[in-house]
Amino acid sequence: MKNITVAGGGVLGSQIAYQIARFGFDTIQYDISEETIDAAKKRVESYIPLVVRDVDADPDEARAAADRITYTANMEEAFSHTDLVIEAVPETMAIKKQFYNDIQRYLPEHTVLLTNSSTLAPSAFMHETGRPEKFLALHFVNHIWLKNTGEVMKTELTDDEVFKDVQSFTDAMGMMVISLYKE
DSSP states (O other), X not given: OOEEEEEOOSHHHHHHHHHHXXXXXXXXXXXXXXXXXXXXXHHHHHHHHHHHHHHOOOHHHHHHHHHTXXXXXXXXXXHTTOSEEEEOOOSOHHHHHHHHHHHGGXXXXXXXXXXXXXXXXXXXXXXXGTOGGGEEEEEOOSXXXXXXXXXXXXXXXXXXXXXXXXXXXXXXXXXXXXXXXXX
C-alpha cells in the first residue's frame, strides 16, 4: 500500500492525510468541492506548528509532509490509482452509502476501503462498497500525531489477509495498532 486517498477533508480527514504524508506515503486528500479542499489545506497548514511542538518534529520535515499531499475534488483523479481509501466523510449513513456507490467505478480491483466512522458499524454499509471482503474500519482520534492509536476493526466478511495488511499499514504510519476482531 503506497498510494493512499483520504476522502473527507474535515478535522479528522485532514489530520489523517497529514499523518500519512509524514510517514512517506503518496497521499491524496479528496473532498467534494474546491471550497472544502481549500479548508482542508488550511487545516493541514495549522497542524505543522502543532506537530513540531507536540512530537518534536523537525520543522523542515513537518513542512515537507504537508507539501506531499495532493488535493483534489475530482473523483477519477482521487480514486483511479489508489491502493487504499480512508473514508472520513460525515457520520450520516446516507452520505456514506452514496459515497461508496459513487467511487466504485473508479477503483482498481486491488483497492482496500477503510472507514474512520466512530458511530456507525462498518457492517451497516459494507455491501455498498462493492467489496466487503476488502472493507473494514480504521478509527483515529483527534490530534492523531499525539494520540497515535489506530483501531483496526474487521467485519465478519473482511478477508484475514486484508486485516493483516491494514494492521501493518497502521503501524507504518506511526500508529499503535489496536486490533478488534469483531464489531
